[in-house]
Amino acid sequence: MQRRRVVITxxxxxxxxxxxxxxxxxxxxxxxxAVRRIERFDPSSYPTRIAAEVxxxxxxxxxxxxxxxxxxxxxxxxxxxxxxxxxxxxxxPADRSRIGVLVxxxxxxxxxxxxxxxxxxxxxxxxxxxxxxxxxKAVLQRLKSRSLxxxxxxxxxxxxxxxxxxxxxVMTVMTACAxxxxxxxxxxxxxxxxxxxxxxxxxxxxxxxxxxxxSFCMLGALSTSNHDPTGASRPFDxxxxxxxxxxxxxxxxLEERSxxxxxxxxxxxxxxxxxxxxxxxxxxxxxxxxxxAVLSMRRALKxxxxxxxxxxxxxxxxxxxxxxxxxxxxxxKNVLGDAAKKVAVSSTKSMIGxxxxxxxxxxxxxxxxxxxxxxxxxxxxxxxxxPDCDLDYVPNRPRIAExxxxxxxxxxxxxxxxxxxxxxxxx
Amino acid sequence: MRPAxxxxxxxxxxxxxxxxxxxxxxxxNSCWEAIRxxxxxxSRTKLFDASGFRQRSAAEVKNxxxxxxxRFTKLIKIADRKTRLAVAAATMAxxxxxxxxxxxxxxxxxxxxxxxHSESLGVLMGTGASDLDVKDMARAIGEDPELRSAxxxxxxxxxxxxxxxxxxxxxxxxxxxxxxxxxQIGAHGPNSTIMTDWIAAAQAVGEAAALIEAGEADxxxxxxxxxxxYALAFASCQQAGLFDGSADLPPFTIGEGAxxxxxxxxxxxxxxxxxxxxxxxxxxxxxxxxxxxxxxxxLEAALEDVLQQAGWHAANLDAICCASVFSERHxxxxxxxxxxxxxxxxxxxxxxxxxxxxxxTLAASGAVDLxxxxxxxxxxxxxxxxxxxxxxxxxxxAAVAVSVN
Amino acid sequence: xxxAENLQQRVVxxxxxxxxRNPSEIQPGHSLIDDLGxxxxxxxxxxxxxxxxxxxxxxxxELWEGTLYAEGTELISEQGITAEGMExxxxxxxxxxxxxxxxxxxxxxLPRLITTRTIVxxxxxxxxxxxxxxxxxxEEL
Numbered sequence: 001m002q003r004r005r006v007v008i009t010x011x012x013x014x015x016x017x018x019x020x021x022x023x024x025x026x027x028x029x030x031x032x033x034a035v036r037r038i039e040r041f042d043p044s045s046y047p048t049r050i051a052a053e054v055x056x057x058x059x060x061x062x063x064x065x066x067x068x069x070x071x072x073x074x075x076x077x078x079x080x081x082x083x084x085x086x087x088x089x090x091x092x093p094a095d096r097s098r099i100g101v102l103v104x105x106x107x108x109x110x111x112x113x114x115x116x117x118x119x120x121x122x123x124x125x126x127x128x129x130x131x132x133x134x135x136x137k138a139v140l141q142r143l144k145s146r147s148l149x150x151x152x153x154x155x156x157x158x159x160x161x162x163x164x165x166x167x168x169x170v171m172t173v174m175t176a177c178a179x180x181x182x183x184x185x186x187x188x189x190x191x192x193x194x195x196x197x198x199x200x201x202x203x204x205x206x207x208x209x210x211x212x213x214x215s216f217c218m219l220g221a222l223s224t225s226n227h228d229p230t231g232a233s234r235p236f237d238x239x240x241x242x243x244x245x246x247x248x249x250x251x252x253x254l255e256e257r258s259x260x261x262x263x264x265x266x267x268x269x270x271x272x273x274x275x276x277x278x279x280x281x282x283x284x285x286x287x288x289x290x291x292x293a294v295l296s297m298r299r300a301l302k303x304x305x306x307x308x309x310x311x312x313x314x315x316x317x318x319x320x321x322x323x324x325x326x327x328x329x330x331x332x333k334n335v336l337g338d339a340a341k342k343v344a345v346s347s348t349k350s351m352i353g354x355x356x357x358x359x360x361x362x363x364x365x366x367x368x369x370x371x372x373x374x375x376x377x378x379x380x381x382x383x384x385x386x387p388d389c390d391l392d393y394v395p396n397r398p399r400i401a402e403x404x405x406x407x408x409x410x411x412x413x414x415x416x417x418x419x420x421x422x423x424x425x426x427x
Numbered sequence: 428m429r430p431a432x433x434x435x436x437x438x439x440x441x442x443x444x445x446x447x448x449x450x451x452x453x454x455x456n457s458c459w460e461a462i463r464x465x466x467x468x469x470s471r472t473k474l475f476d477a478s479g480f481r482q483r484s485a486a487e488v489k490n491x492x493x494x495x496x497x498r499f500t501k502l503i504k505i506a507d508r509k510t511r512l513a514v515a516a517a518t519m520a521x522x523x524x525x526x527x528x529x530x531x532x533x534x535x536x537x538x539x540x541x542x543x544h545s546e547s548l549g550v551l552m553g554t555g556a557s558d559l560d561v562k563d564m565a566r567a568i569g570e571d572p573e574l575r576s577a578x579x580x581x582x583x584x585x586x587x588x589x590x591x592x593x594x595x596x597x598x599x600x601x602x603x604x605x606x607x608x609x610x611q612i613g614a615h616g617p618n619s620t621i622m623t624d625w626i627a628a629a630q631a632v633g634e635a636a637a638l639i640e641a642g643e644a645d646x647x648x649x650x651x652x653x654x655x656x657y658a659l660a661f662a663s664c665q666q667a668g669l670f671d672g673s674a675d676l677p678p679f680t681i682g683e684g685a686x687x688x689x690x691x692x693x694x695x696x697x698x699x700x701x702x703x704x705x706x707x708x709x710x711x712x713x714x715x716x717x718x719x720x721x722x723x724x725x726l727e728a729a730l731e732d733v734l735q736q737a738g739w740h741a742a743n744l745d746a747i748c749c750a751s752v753f754s755e756r757h758x759x760x761x762x763x764x765x766x767x768x769x770x771x772x773x774x775x776x777x778x779x780x781x782x783x784x785x786x787x788t789l790a791a792s793g794a795v796d797l798x799x800x801x802x803x804x805x806x807x808x809x810x811x812x813x814x815x816x817x818x819x820x821x822x823x824x825a826a827v828a829v830s831v832n
Numbered sequence: 833x834x835x836a837e838n839l840q841q842r843v844v845x846x847x848x849x850x851x852x853r854n855p856s857e858i859q860p861g862h863s864l865i866d867d868l869g870x871x872x873x874x875x876x877x878x879x880x881x882x883x884x885x886x887x888x889x890x891x892x893x894e895l896w897e898g899t900l901y902a903e904g905t906e907l908i909s910e911q912g913i914t915a916e917g918m919e920x921x922x923x924x925x926x927x928x929x930x931x932x933x934x935x936x937x938x939x940x941x942l943p944r945l946i947t948t949r950t951i952v953x954x955x956x957x958x959x960x961x962x963x964x965x966x967x968x969x970x971e972e973l
Contacts (some may be wrong), residue, residue: 042580042581043580043584106602106620115559116576117576119564119576122565124570124571132475132477132479133478133479134479136479145666151660153556154623154625154626157714158819162716162821170714171623172623173620175618175619189638189641195712210584211587215595216596218594218876219597276643277615278549278609280613282873283597284873292615413597413600413602414602414606416619504877505873
């Protein structure tokens with residue numbers, strides 16, 4: 001039995017470089033950084049005071065009717081609506097029981113005020129003694145509406161399904177910074193196995209709230225180049241000093257190929273393979289041999305039945321931390337062998353920062369656009385090469401190239417690794 | 428509609444190990460024994476003082492010692508309660524299958540030059556949100572009678588950055604439930620975490636089975652772990668009206684627990700002479716607004732799909748495990764779905780349920796139910812077939828079909 | 833001012849708790865990474881526990897780089913530890929297993945030199961300074 005093939009027929013974004021697919025791509029090709037001083041709240045007591053934010057006015061426009069559900073749900077719903085419109089999926093009657101929603105989400109879904117005012121109340125009541133009853137009282141008083149739904153990342157795909165009347169499967173995946181890619185990989189499998197014909201799939205995240213930023217600062221994971229925001233995210237550069245937090249959402253419409261052809265849909269690219277693996281090593285340190293990364297890339301190649309030498313482009317995880325960029329480079333060389341010398345690698349995070357749970361979903365869209373336009377966006381801020389990072393990272397200038405197969409890597413805290421293999425659509 | 432399973436794939440999925448911890452006991456057999464005796468695990472909360480809430484009871488796991496299960500005990504310090512329970516259940520599932528760390532037949536080594544993943548062991552767990560460790564937050568914030576920490580970010584950050592455990596994020600990241608299992612046992616296979624509310628664990632089992640059928644893994648540790656006995660969870664449930672109760676039903680009671688099944692490609696299991704508890708014959712999920720005029724439609728669709736996949740007739744089931752015990756809205760939806768999918772009155776169906784004894788283990792419930800359902804099928808003493816339902820707060824539905832020989 | 837032995841004991845018990853070891857296993861010459869299995873997050877954890885135990889605030893740079901910068905000698909070049917630096921370190925850390933570094937010590941290897949003594953030395957310097965400062969202000973009065 002021939003395997004059902006999966007294509008991308010629509011894409012929608014919320015990113016620090018805007019909400020429009022075309023201008024987002026133009027900005028990436030132009031090498032524009034979205035990193036600047038944080039405006040959402042006063043960052044002055046944090047060691048890191050920069051981020052790639054979705055601007056306040058754009059946030060206002062994102063599904064304002066979902067305000068009760070929090071930023072992550074609003075980003076996801078906005079990107080989903082754009083993607084659905086972009087795909088023209090609903091311009092003709094569709095069997096909505098065959099349309100599913102699969103979204104990566106799972107952090108940052110609580111309200112600062114309701115949690116911390118309650119903590120302060122309960123902690124301050126008797127000197128040094130935390131009082132659960134006071135906490136209960138304070139939190140019940142302060143809870144904003146729909147806190148149960150807001151606290152559960154499981155809500156996000158259901159909201160999207162309900163808004164558009166989809167009745168197929170819904171699922172939320174959470175593999176930290178690998179989750180966006182994991183969602184697309186699982187969605188492709190749903191279509192291949194026949195669980196659905198169309199899946200609205202991607203990821204959404206915003207860690208730009210007081211505790212979110214604090215939690216990453218405390219781990220020492222973030223760049224502290226506050227004096228030079230646009231130069232702070234510098235993947236593969238010798239002077240990289242940590243990642244820069246970004247936020248947003250990326251949603252793609254994955255569709256069974258014949259379903260898409262029947263309705264005459266425009267096809268951006270084909271999802272040809274996916275691989276998931278785990279370092280099973282440590283909680284934050286990557287395995288020194290890049291075990292998880294090697295296995296996820298290999299599995300994606302195998303899933304797509306192509307050889308390592310057939311990959312022309314890799315959209316790297318490329319976070320701008322010392323360890324990731326070194327180990328990812330090592331892993332790519334392991335998987336591609338001699339072909340690693342020819343492959344072009346670039347990091348979208350050099351411009352929009354690290355969209356954490358949404359990163360893989362937005363970078364998959366970037367990778368699809370790379371195949372669609374046959375053009376590679378640069379890795380910006382790559383000025384001072386690191387001897388351990390010796391691949392072709394397309395430094396600072398975009399490039400026109402013939403690309404048939406592209407990998408997109410995403411790795412998360414805990415060691416979960418996901419690699420997507422996208423193919424130029426050739427019929 | 429999808430074709431039946433045997434037309435799709437020649438690879439079949441067996442359950443060869445089970446690990447379970449609930450309020451009724453810290454292993455599968457003690458939980459099942461308690462169910463048989465009709466015991467309940469519900470009592471006044473001990474994990475935190477719930478006096479301020481309408482519901483003050485929960486079904487808590489008791490006398491749990493993570494050191495008995497962690498190989499690298501250093502990591503206990505960054506594993507929250509649900510992660511500890513998850514590691515314990517996964518360890519027991521492997522041991523139960525005769526594949527435990529000390530039995531060593533699994534290939535746990537990574538070979539950089541290897542290009543096959545047929546030996547790989549994956550992990551797929553369903554779980555819920557984390558407790559945010561509010562007590563530690565309060566300690567870090569300290570004296571704050573004007574509640575400045577709620578609106579003055581600069582003040583808040585100065586307190587938190589220097590006052591709380593710097594590993595806070597790692598403790599509260601929900602995907603750690605799956606990755607800690609992988610780290611403890613050295614599992615390099617596919618690894619993911621599912622957070623679709625109360626159907627998360629059923630999906631984890633179903634999706635893991637799909638990975639084995641597709642040939643992406645031979646062995647998967649799949650299930651769920653959740654521990655929502657903490658103040659923020661109670662507050663959200665109370666606000667959502669779940670603690671309001673209804674005349675005919677027991678009050679909504681949160682349970683904690685973890686259930687992990689070792690799923691194994693059937694031929695592989697037979698070859699190594701592993702004991703086969705059951706076979707997974709189908710999995711499906713769907714969504715429909717729970718407040719809609721036809722609230723059971725999603726579950727009905729999922730049930731019809733699993734029966735189709737399994738190639739079973741509705742009348743031939745030996746048990747149906749119900750998902751909804753406490754909430755009237757969800758119970759009515761489930762009843763409607765059952766009656767439509769099975770063309771019979773609910774009262775005539777072989778229904779079983781476990782939540783009134785182990786509480787609603789939320790994101791873990793699909794796997795907790797499944798583990799107990801398998802014991803039930805074995806107790807029947809002849810080949811038996813069953814489906815296990817899961818229903819999410821927002822109307823998400825999943826169904827898993829299982830059989831024992 | 834606390835006595836040196838007491839300080840050593842308290843540091844060892846903090847490190848033992850963070851790394852889930854028995855305090856009696858921990859020798860002054862043990863590398864936290866190579867002998868005691870510390871990973872990067874453990875350094876954050878140990879710093880936090882030291883802060884709590886001694887009621888101080890300390891940055892990662894101050895706490896961990898003590899071994900190398902203690903005497904104001906520039907021991908590190910682009911390539912790693914200089915020959916002069918090696919000599920000094922070997923004298924100071926005679927119970928450390930130097931055979932682990934047959935090809936010298938690169939910059940990336942530096943965290944592997946951290947032992948409980950690194951922490952003890954830092955705290956000693958810090959508390960001595962504080963005692964001197966207190967004395968001075970007392971004399972001024």
